[in-house]
Amino acid sequence: GQQVMQIPQYQHVQEGEDFTTYCNSSTTLSNIQWYKQRPGGHPVFLIQLVKSGEVKKQKRLTFQFGEAKKNSSLHITATQTTDVGTYFCAGPGSNDYKLSFGAGTTVTVRA
Amino acid sequence: GAGVSQTPSNKVTEKGKYVELRCDPISGHTALYWYRQSLGQGPEFLIYFQGTGAADDSGLPNDRFFAVRPEGSVSTLKIQRTERGDSAVYLCASSLEGGGLQETQYFGPGTRLLVL
Numbered sequence: 001g002q003q004v005m006q007i008p009q010y011q012h013v014q015e016g017e018d019f020t021t022y023c024n025s026s027t028t029l030s031n032i033q034w035y036k037q038r039p040g041g042h043p044v045f046l047i048q049l050v051k052s053g054e055v056k057k058q059k060r061l062t063f064q065f066g067e068a069k070k071n072s073s074l075h076i077t078a079t080q081t082t083d084v085g086t087y088f089c090a091g092p093g094s095n096d097y098k099l100s101f102g103a104g105t106t107v108t109v110r111a
Numbered sequence: 112g113a114g115v116s117q118t119p120s121n122k123v124t125e126k127g128k129y130v131e132l133r134c135d136p137i138s139g140h141t142a143l144y145w146y147r148q149s150l151g152q153g154p155e156f157l158i159y160f161q162g163t164g165a166a167d168d169s170g171l172p173n174d175r176f177f178a179v180r181p182e183g184s185v186s187t188l189k190i191q192r193t194e195r196g197d198s199a200v201y202l203c204a205s206s207l208e209g210g211g212l213q214e215t216q217y218f219g220p221g222t223r224l225l226v227l
Binding site: 033035041042045101103 | 170
């Protein structure tokens with residue numbers, strides 16, 4: 001079945017620096033979604049990408065969907081302490097409603 | 112309601128006991144999902160309801176797990192003869208219609224289950 005892999009598993013960032021986390025699928029995805037989970041919290045929807053090569057921005061966050069629709073990235077510029085948490089990508093599984101989550105990238109920020 | 116709510120927020124039980132976890136989805140959402148999240152992992156799909164019926168229960172790990180949604184709103188996840196390996200956070204999510212390509216799933220705060 002479809003699997004979504006994320007790298008890196010952990011990202012320790014100096015406040016103010018940029019970083020990128022990557023999501024790769026073994027199969028072509030109809031869409032990909034990104035979620036953020038704060039420590040002790042629940043996944044909160046950030047964005048959905050549908051089109052090949054699509055790029056969307058949310059303030060300091062830039063999301064990209066690969067041309068082949070098998071990979072995606074999240075780039076955060078000028079990292080802040082509020083960016084702490086785990087970022088998950090999720091693609092539809094065997095059916096569009098069944099989200100298949102990656103293991104997440106856990107981000108910590110040093111001031 | 113304003114968002115998906117789940118009760119209890121925490122549940123501690125002993126091995127072999129029966130537990131029920133409740134989910135109250137966003138008002139008007141016909142689709143409801145249960146996921147299980149183990150430490151350090153992403154949520155793992157358990158079951159999907161479209162209205163009152165379980166459209167897909169392929170993620171339930173075994174027959175000790177069962178879920179209902181009798182009136183198409185509140186759902187209850189039931190676990191019989193709990194085992195220590197059932198310890199996890201059980202997340203509920205809802206979406207407006209379900210089954211579509213661009214549906215956003217809204218997650219509840221989860222129930223943290225600990226089986227001793």
